[in-house]
Amino acid sequence: MTRKQRRLTMICGSLAVLAVAAALVLNAMRDSIVFFSTPTMAAEKQIPPGKRFRLGGLVQPGSLVRGDNLAVNFSIADGSATLPVAYKGMLPDLFREGQGVVAEGALDASGVFKADTVLAKHDETYMPRDVADALKKQGHWKDDYGAKPGATAASAPVQGTAK
Amino acid sequence: MIAEAGHYALVLALALALIQSTVPMLGARWGDPALMNVARSTALAQLLFVAASFTALVMLHVASDFSVVNVFENSHSMKPLLYKITGVWGNHEGSMLLWVAILALFGGLVAAFGNNLPLSLRAHVLAVQGWIAAAFYLFILLTSNPFLRIASPPIEGRDLNPVLQDIGLAVHPPMLYLGYVGFSISFSFAIAALIEGRIDAAWARWVRPWTLVAWIFLTLGIAMGSYWAYYELGWGGWWFWDPVENASLMPWLAGTALLHSAVVMEKRNALKVWTILLSILAFSLSLLGTFLVRSGVLTSVHAFATDPSRGVFILLILCLFIGGSLTLYAWRAPALKQGGLFAPVSREGALVLNNLFLTSACATVFIGTLYPLALEVLTGDKISVGAPFFNLTFGPLFVPLLVAMPFAPLLAWKRGDLLGAAQRLTAAGIAALVAIAVLFAWTHGGATLAPLAIGLAIFVIGGALSDLAERTALFRVPFATAMARARGLPRATWGTAFAHAGIGVALIGIVCETTWNSEYIGTMKPRDIASVAGYQLKLDDITQRQGPNFREMIAQFTVSHDGETLEVMTPSKRNFTTRDSSTTEAALLTRGASQLYVSLGDTNAEGAIAVRIYHKPLVLLIWWGPVLMAFGGLLSLSDRRLRVGAPKPAKAARALQPAE
Numbered sequence: 132m133t134r135k136q137r138r139l140t141m142i143c144g145s146l147a148v149l150a151v152a153a154a155l156v157l158n159a160m161r162d163s164i165v166f167f168s169t170p171t172m173a174a175e176k177q178i179p180p181g182k183r184f185r186l187g188g189l190v191q192p193g194s195l196v197r198g199d200n201l202a203v204n205f206s207i208a209d210g211s212a213t214l215p216v217a218y219k220g221m222l223p224d225l226f227r228e229g230q231g232v233v234a235e236g237a238l239d240a241s242g243v244f245k246a247d248t249v250l251a252k253h254d255e256t257y258m259p260r261d262v263a264d265a266l267k268k269q270g271h272w273k274d275d276y277g278a279k280p281g282a283t284a285a286s287a288p289v290q291g292t293a294k
Numbered sequence: 295m296i297a298e299a300g301h302y303a304l305v306l307a308l309a310l311a312l313i314q315s316t317v318p319m320l321g322a323r324w325g326d327p328a329l330m331n332v333a334r335s336t337a338l339a340q341l342l343f344v345a346a347s348f349t350a351l352v353m354l355h356v357a358s359d360f361s362v363v364n365v366f367e368n369s370h371s372m373k374p375l376l377y378k379i380t381g382v383w384g385n386h387e388g389s390m391l392l393w394v395a396i397l398a399l400f401g402g403l404v405a406a407f408g409n410n411l412p413l414s415l416r417a418h419v420l421a422v423q424g425w426i427a428a429a430f431y432l433f434i435l436l437t438s439n440p441f442l443r444i445a446s447p448p449i450e451g452r453d454l455n456p457v458l459q460d461i462g463l464a465v466h467p468p469m470l471y472l473g474y475v476g477f478s479i480s481f482s483f484a485i486a487a488l489i490e491g492r493i494d495a496a497w498a499r500w501v502r503p504w505t506l507v508a509w510i511f512l513t514l515g516i517a518m519g520s521y522w523a524y525y526e527l528g529w530g531g532w533w534f535w536d537p538v539e540n541a542s543l544m545p546w547l548a549g550t551a552l553l554h555s556a557v558v559m560e561k562r563n564a565l566k567v568w569t570i571l572l573s574i575l576a577f578s579l580s581l582l583g584t585f586l587v588r589s590g591v592l593t594s595v596h597a598f599a600t601d602p603s604r605g606v607f608i609l610l611i612l613c614l615f616i617g618g619s620l621t622l623y624a625w626r627a628p629a630l631k632q633g634g635l636f637a638p639v640s641r642e643g644a645l646v647l648n649n650l651f652l653t654s655a656c657a658t659v660f661i662g663t664l665y666p667l668a669l670e671v672l673t674g675d676k677i678s679v680g681a682p683f684f685n686l687t688f689g690p691l692f693v694p695l696l697v698a699m700p701f702a703p704l705l706a707w708k709r710g711d712l713l714g715a716a717q718r719l720t721a722a723g724i725a726a727l728v729a730i731a732v733l734f735a736w737t738h739g740g741a742t743l744a745p746l747a748i749g750l751a752i753f754v755i756g757g758a759l760s761d762l763a764e765r766t767a768l769f770r771v772p773f774a775t776a777m778a779r780a781r782g783l784p785r786a787t788w789g790t791a792f793a794h795a796g797i798g799v800a801l802i803g804i805v806c807e808t809t810w811n812s813e814y815i816g817t818m819k820p821r822d823i824a825s826v827a828g829y830q831l832k833l834d835d836i837t838q839r840q841g842p843n844f845r846e847m848i849a850q851f852t853v854s855h856d857g858e859t860l861e862v863m864t865p866s867k868r869n870f871t872t873r874d875s876s877t878t879e880a881a882l883l884t885r886g887a888s889q890l891y892v893s894l895g896d897t898n899a900e901g902a903i904a905v906r907i908y909h910k911p912l913v914l915l916i917w918w919g920p921v922l923m924a925f926g927g928l929l930s931l932s933d934r935r936l937r938v939g940a941p942k943p944a945k946a947a948r949a950l951q952p953a954e
Contacts, residue, residue: 152654155687163682221895
């Protein structure tokens with residue numbers, strides 16, 4: 132093989148691998164990306180049952196009901212809409228009523244959000260950023276939701292997962 | 295007083311870095327050895343001052359001096375001494391100080407041990423190190439000063455984030471930074487080569503050990519972080535495809551590619567331009583990682599900082615260094631001479647293939663990590679890219695890489711014999727097929743991918759062993775001769791075999807854990823029994839205990855298997871009063887490479903406690919693999935070839951100079 136042919140082989144090989152990588156990325160982008168919504172946005176967009184998304188907001192005070200064998204029901208609210216959530220498994224350490232949470236899952240036929248993951252951050256002053264942004268946008272932001280000035284050490288989210 | 299001294303030492307280090315970044319460059323331009331040698335002394339002095347500054351911060355934390363903001367926000371007088379020390383880098387300011395301290399350490403090492411480098415190359419390398427150091431000193435001094443005082447000092451501190459109060463914090467960040475920052479050396483060498491317009495096999499020989507050191511630490515750092523997350527976060531996950539984890543994985547992938555391309559360059563003087571590019575990319579990705587973690591642009595497990603002024607500053611550093619180095623690359627790289635020729639099927643070709651797949655895999659991780667950020671900036675849509683994305687992209691790209699891996703060491707340089715290599719891998723191939731068949735029969739109707747993946751892992755491990763057997767002519771010559779040959783093999787060959795086998799070992803662990811892990815999640819009262827994977831766990835008792843800066847609820851489980859009592863496990867839940875937060879301390883029971891994992895949830899009104907019990911088969915292999923890989927790296931590093939160093943043409947020239 133001449134130098135030129137060898138280089139051509141290399142370039143073609145590289146392009147082939149890159150094309151495969153690009154195809155994989157595009158394919159994965161189509162199937163495995165999860166959007167974030169608040170209850171209001173979920174109602175507006177009319178997300179069909181079974182489509183996975185992340186639901187963020189505040190845990191509605193008084194809505195938390197613990198059932199048998201770690202089944203939990205609560206509502207996520209964003210000030211103008213609420214959405215009931217069902218979850219089975221252990222809640223994160225600092226999951227509390229009135230605190231911000233993000234749940235991942237899908238709506239079922241009856242309009243209940245079946246969560247398989249619940250994220251809450253591990254700090255009494257913490258508000259998930261997505262939730263804070265969404266609340267600010269809708270004008271429901273209160274300053275005392277935010278972190279105390281100076282206490283910027285937001286900490287690890289603790290994740291509850293049920294399989 | 296100590297705080298002011300530490301602050302002042304940091305300012306002096308900045309001044310030294312500025313000298314180091316300019317004077318040696320001028321010296322190299324004018325050919326003045328005295329000016330070029332300034333680099334050496336400034337690098338060493340800089341190390342001294344940064345070390346002093348860092349020691350000052352450690353002393354402040356140990357003495358619990360709450361008049362310093364950083365100590366007040368991250369420490370508590372009741373905190374155990376170990377966490378007082380590790381808490382130094384458990385926050386934004388302190389961890390940046392650790393970053394520059396390690397940068398200065400690497401600069402100091404090049405200055406101290408770089409005597410065999412050509413003078414101008416060393417001057418350039420250290421000057422580039424000086425630029426990086428100066429940028430980060432400015433960042434710390436202007437936006438993240440750890441030595442700020444509070445006008446009216448509080449009596450007690452706010453305590454360190456409880457999740458970080460763990461031995462993991464003592465090991466994980468320093469290791470990771472040694473890896474991240476270690477790539478700055480190969481970056482500086484690359485920039486120096488571009489400035490000088492000269493690069494040869496000797497250059498690769500100087501760069502390789504530094505890259506190897508960084509890679510070893512990064513490998514261990516990532517593995518350590520993964521194990522820490524596994525036992526500390528309380529739900530048994532060991533890799534989350536979290537942006538911060540990806541930020542450490544990307545430099546690792548680029549660094550692994552760099553290690554392999556540097557071999558080609560050293561042995562065959564080929565792939566020069568590509569090796570330079572990889573050196574730049576590996577460190578750029580390290581900088582990107584620093585930006586992602588330190589700027590707070592992510593909502594993620596490790597984000598401690600949320601101040602936008604910092605983000606903008608690091609973004610500037612990022613653009614300056616990445617943009618600048620790539621521009622220099624575009625301008626100067628075409629001037630570098632092309633290297634040796636090789637056929638597509640050859641050792642070089644195989645290493646090119648390795649590089650292609652590693653960089654493509656790195657690119658997919660890059661897209662998955664940054665796409666959500668870019669989309670949010672551009673359209674305002676919020677999306678999350680999670681594990682499914684990476685499983686669908688990263689996974690398929692790693693399969694051909696692993697299939698090709700055993701072939702590469704068996705191919706000859708320049709022109710290889712694929713058929714011959716395949717013949718020598720017959721044993722490994724048969725072992726893999728047998729493993730697949732046995733697993734299919736055993737799991738009958740279970741997961742289909744898992745046995746195939748384990749077969750692949752066996753093939754990788756078998757391939758590494760075949761390579762060793764081939765080189766020592768084991769089974770063909772008498773055993774004693776083979777042993778003698780094994781002793782005579784270069785350490786780098788052993789290193790390759792260990793590192794490659796490590797990948798296979800880790801893969802077995804990953805597949806077994808994800809496919810055959812079993813769990814029990816439920817509420818338990820004292821004297822309840824839960825059974826998981828043949829183990830019976832009896833909840834004996836729930837007790838309360840007071841720790842140094844927390845209260846702890848401990849559950850005691852007696853574990854038995856087939857009626858035989860094995861051990862007592864005591865998972866607990868700690869409540870840290872200062873921060874009003876709690877952590878879950880999982881209990882682990884190791885049986886061979888498998889583990890039983892128990893963590894606690896909340897107690898309900900009737901006194902029952904939520905419990906999570908996992909049985910994770912062969913889970914420890916996930917971390918033994920990287921340890922094997924790092925060990926392989928260490929063997930390679932101890933290779934005589936690297937110890938002896940590159941040939942020194944400079945010596946002869948020096949001898950001719952007249953005595954002064």
